[in-house]
Amino acid sequence: MRTRVFLLVMIAAAAVVFFAARMVSNDYVFFAGYTVLQFVVLATAWNILGGYTGYVNFGSAAFFALGAYATVFLHKLYPLPIPLLILIGGAVSGIVGLGMGYLTLRLRGAFFAIATLALAVVLQTLVVNWDYVGGSRGAYIIRPNEIALIGPYVQYLFLLMLALAVISLTVARGIERSQLGYGFATIRDDELAAEASGVPTLRLKLIATTLSGALMGMAGAPFPYYIGYLQPSSAFGLEYAVNSIAMPMIGGTTNWVGPLIGAILLGSLQQIATVTISSAVNLLIVGLLLVAFVIIAPNGIVGLVQNWMRGRTK
Amino acid sequence: MPGALLEVTGLSKRFGGFVALDGIDLTVAEGERVGLIGPNGSGKSTLVNCICGTLVNESGSVRFNGETVDGLLTHERTRRGMARSFQLPRPFTTLTVADNLRVPLLYTVNARPGHALSPTELDARCAELLQLVALADKARHLPRDLTQVEMRKLELARAMAAEPKLLIADEAMAGLSQSEVDDIVGLLIRLNEHGITIILIEHIMRAVMKFSQRLIVLVSGKKIADGMPDAVIRDPAVERAYIGQ
Amino acid sequence: MDISFDLLINAVIAGILLGGFYTAVTLGVSISFGILDIVNIAHPAFIILGSYIAYIVNTRLGIDPIAISIIMLPVFYLLGAGVYQVYYESFERRGQEALRGLSFFFGLLFVTEVMLILVFGVDYRYVEAPYIGPSWRLGVMDFPLRMVVPCIAALALFAALQLYLSYTFIGRAITAVAQDQLALRLMGASPVRIKRIAFGISIATASVAGALLIIIQPVEPSVGREYIGRVFAICVLGGLGSLPGTVIGAMLLGVIESFTATFYGPSWAPAVAFGVLLLTLAFRPAGLLGR
Numbered sequence: 062m063r064t065r066v067f068l069l070v071m072i073a074a075a076a077v078v079f080f081a082a083r084m085v086s087n088d089y090v091f092f093a094g095y096t097v098l099q100f101v102v103l104a105t106a107w108n109i110l111g112g113y114t115g116y117v118n119f120g121s122a123a124f125f126a127l128g129a130y131a132t133v134f135l136h137k138l139y140p141l142p143i144p145l146l147i148l149i150g151g152a153v154s155g156i157v158g159l160g161m162g163y164l165t166l167r168l169r170g171a172f173f174a175i176a177t178l179a180l181a182v183v184l185q186t187l188v189v190n191w192d193y194v195g196g197s198r199g200a201y202i203i204r205p206n207e208i209a210l211i212g213p214y215v216q217y218l219f220l221l222m223l224a225l226a227v228i229s230l231t232v233a234r235g236i237e238r239s240q241l242g243y244g245f246a247t248i249r250d251d252e253l254a255a256e257a258s259g260v261p262t263l264r265l266k267l268i269a270t271t272l273s274g275a276l277m278g279m280a281g282a283p284f285p286y287y288i289g290y291l292q293p294s295s296a297f298g299l300e301y302a303v304n305s306i307a308m309p310m311i312g313g314t315t316n317w318v319g320p321l322i323g324a325i326l327l328g329s330l331q332q333i334a335t336v337t338i339s340s341a342v343n344l345l346i347v348g349l350l351l352v353a354f355v356i357i358a359p360n361g362i363v364g365l366v367q368n369w370m371r372g373r374t375k
Numbered sequence: 376m377p378g379a380l381l382e383v384t385g386l387s388k389r390f391g392g393f394v395a396l397d398g399i400d401l402t403v404a405e406g407e408r409v410g411l412i413g414p415n416g417s418g419k420s421t422l423v424n425c426i427c428g429t430l431v432n433e434s435g436s437v438r439f440n441g442e443t444v445d446g447l448l449t450h451e452r453t454r455r456g457m458a459r460s461f462q463l464p465r466p467f468t469t470l471t472v473a474d475n476l477r478v479p480l481l482y483t484v485n486a487r488p489g490h491a492l493s494p495t496e497l498d499a500r501c502a503e504l505l506q507l508v509a510l511a512d513k514a515r516h517l518p519r520d521l522t523q524v525e526m527r528k529l530e531l532a533r534a535m536a537a538e539p540k541l542l543i544a545d546e547a548m549a550g551l552s553q554s555e556v557d558d559i560v561g562l563l564i565r566l567n568e569h570g571i572t573i574i575l576i577e578h579i580m581r582a583v584m585k586f587s588q589r590l591i592v593l594v595s596g597k598k599i600a601d602g603m604p605d606a607v608i609r610d611p612a613v614e615r616a617y618i619g620q
Numbered sequence: 621m622d623i624s625f626d627l628l629i630n631a632v633i634a635g636i637l638l639g640g641f642y643t644a645v646t647l648g649v650s651i652s653f654g655i656l657d658i659v660n661i662a663h664p665a666f667i668i669l670g671s672y673i674a675y676i677v678n679t680r681l682g683i684d685p686i687a688i689s690i691i692m693l694p695v696f697y698l699l700g701a702g703v704y705q706v707y708y709e710s711f712e713r714r715g716q717e718a719l720r721g722l723s724f725f726f727g728l729l730f731v732t733e734v735m736l737i738l739v740f741g742v743d744y745r746y747v748e749a750p751y752i753g754p755s756w757r758l759g760v761m762d763f764p765l766r767m768v769v770p771c772i773a774a775l776a777l778f779a780a781l782q783l784y785l786s787y788t789f790i791g792r793a794i795t796a797v798a799q800d801q802l803a804l805r806l807m808g809a810s811p812v813r814i815k816r817i818a819f820g821i822s823i824a825t826a827s828v829a830g831a832l833l834i835i836i837q838p839v840e841p842s843v844g845r846e847y848i849g850r851v852f853a854i855c856v857l858g859g860l861g862s863l864p865g866t867v868i869g870a871m872l873l874g875v876i877e878s879f880t881a882t883f884y885g886p887s888w889a890p891a892v893a894f895g896v897l898l899l900t901l902a903f904r905p906a907g908l909l910g911r
Binding site: 254 | 427450453466467482536
């Protein structure tokens with residue numbers, strides 16, 4: 062299936078999802094759905110770097126929060142339409158990803174991973190000390206109740222996140238099937254041999270980091286409107302780092318379907334757990350599943366399905 | 376020096392206090408078949424790594440095809456025409472055997488200015504290379520399904536896929552049977568007849584003697600002999616190095 | 621800025637004492653990351669575990685926290701050996717350390733923190749000991765005992781480890797395992813067993829570091845995460861694999877942090893270690909004492 066066709070299929074599927082959600086008379090569907098879709102974008106973005114090239118990013122929260130705080134910053138200057146904010150958030154996070162990649166990607170993957178952790182903490186400290194965006198007290202964003210053509214504002218946000226999910230999935234799949242995808246895979250499999258075969262590994266890693274960071278920033282840009290009151294502890298929350306890693310690792314890192322499955326499964330599971338048990342237990346479950354899958358099923362759910370199918374054809 | 380494809384001058388490489396290479400000078404003329412031998416740990420692979428840019432040497436210089444390549448990254452040197460196979464095969468484990476060959480075709484051959492291969496030409500070239508090393512029936516397999524010997528052939532094929540001017544084969548024949556060794560030597564000689572300069576690093580003396588027009592001997596990071604194979608073999612210093620092992 | 625001498629000298633003293641403590645925290649990672657090349661970012665989780673164990677026993681039985689941590693050394697050692705075995709079987713053997721090994725440790729770090737939150741809640745916990753509270757006074761210089769005792773204990777731990785690694789067979793095998801596994805095998809030692817012992821020792825140091833931590837400051841589950849940056853910053857700064865380098869790196873970071881807290885305010889402190897780490901990685905990845 063060519064990428065153009067895939068994109069059309071995705072858009073059609075997204076339209077179905079949106080109109081089905083509208084048929085449910087409870088707006089909660091949109092609130093919960095927004096969170097799940099956000100995770101689809103984050104997981105897919107993480108996987109472009111982590112799954113495809115093998116470089117682990119522990120600081121997904123940093124890129125996500127950059128997008129969110131770019132929105133807060135601009136909101137104080139002049140309220141802009143959210144799609145524009147998404148582009149700006151993506152640009153800011155992309156540039157930071159590029160810069161950080163340039164500093165650390167020439168070193169081993171382990172150092173890059175630790176540097177991403179460092180980035181998250183440094184950025185959080187900067188934001189906490191920056192009063193213009195609210196500092197540790199947080200920032201309020203008043204969102205309108207309704208929007209023309211669609212109705213309740215949360216549906217508009219849901220639609221935007223749906224669009225971002227479609228974009229990120231299409232980008233991921235497009236990469237997989239392109240020359241870039243081969244290059245990423247060789248970096249993951251054996252970086253030295255990749256260089257010796259003519260693959261410009263640093264340049265490709267920078268592309269992956271920038272793309273991944275940009276997508277995460279785009280996911281973060283509408284967040285202040287969704288949540289209404291943005292605090293550094295929620296924007297930089299640990300659940301973003303863990304889920305961005307757990308969802309692709311549990312779903313499967315080798316192709317675009319894995320993060321989607323992981324995000325939908327874990328995202329829904331967490332919505333249910335948070336409401337019924339507690340948010341701490343829900344995070345515990347995610348962490349335990351991550352450890353279990355990494356040990357027992359390293360190729361995730363997609364890997365398990367592939368093994369099962371290969372077993373059946375024997 | 377005119378006609379020299381590769382010129383290495385005063386190359387030295389240290390790991391902490393350990394001197395792996397000590398002021399190596401060597402030249403390889405275009406079209407030559409050079410053999411490089413030496414006991415284990417003499418620095419052969421380190422030399423290859425420094426020439427190709429995988430390791431950075433502390434001092435000395437490498438000129439390739441009239442251009443100083445010091446400071447260039449490995450992939451840039453590969454694109455300029457240097458290719459090497461690794462002593463311990465390093466295949467791309469999640470790609471099929473055919474796709475392993477596709478990578479240097481996409482990233483080296485197609486990256487050079489001039490005619491880029493179309494997808495059909497790429498597929499044809501992959502098939503051709505696989506035929507050359509007798510791996511055509513394993514095209515769709517993953518490297519983990521290959522035997523050690525087949526992996527070495529894949530390693531060599533991948534280096535060949537980059538259409539190099541200079542091919543450095545690092546112990547490509549370890550573990551092969553007599554006839555397989557002869558096959559590979561024949562293949563390399565044929566490649567050389569098509570214009571590819573080849574440096575063969577090997578322990579299998581039969582192959583080295585059959586293949587080399589010139590023989591270089593490395594011992595403990597120093598070059599101790601460089602000349603016609605028959606003369607080098609009889610050199611007392613060389614005999615001492617091997618017997619004293 | 622009119623910097624008073626008192627403030628300056630006490631910032632330096634606090635920095636050095638802190639640096640001593642940071643040595644204890646980092647020694648374990650110096651072994652696991654510097655020597656064994658295992659990126660155990662969950663090390664702070666084990667430290668916090670040590671802190672909470674010290675807290676429980678100290679509150680119930682009144683035993684000195686450092687004594688508790690020494691009693692717990694074998695337990696932590698076995699825990700470390702067990703974790704390494706899982707790590708080796710699941711990742712190192714299959715060559716998967718880069719992505720999956722890291723995720724494994726991250727998962728451990730995360731799970732430990734969340735379990736501690738569930739069991740103990742997010743309130744700060746602290747221990748009681750006779751040296752927590754009083755200070756030595758020497759002119760204008762102030763030496764809080766709750767920092768002096770951990771500093772001394774940490775340096776003693778460093779000395780013990782350095783002697784062990786330099787003069788015992790297993791200690792030297794551990795130093796060698798990073799460089800020459802073949803030579804080790806020829807000597808009859810199994811590299812896997814040596815690494816398991818080394819990793820066990822690395823986690824055992826966390827027991828002591830945890831007790832020292834809760835002596836210096838009250839502890840709550842998320843405190844561990846602040847230390848990831850510190851620990852790796854010190855390792856990289858001091859040069860990987862060098863235990864004496866760890867001490868120097870720790871002192872340096874301690875003083876930098878102390879100055880930042882004194883003159884710019886404590887809310888900047890978390891960024892210092894990570895900032896130092898980023899700068900070092902960017903400009904001198906081999907560290908100060910590295911090759």
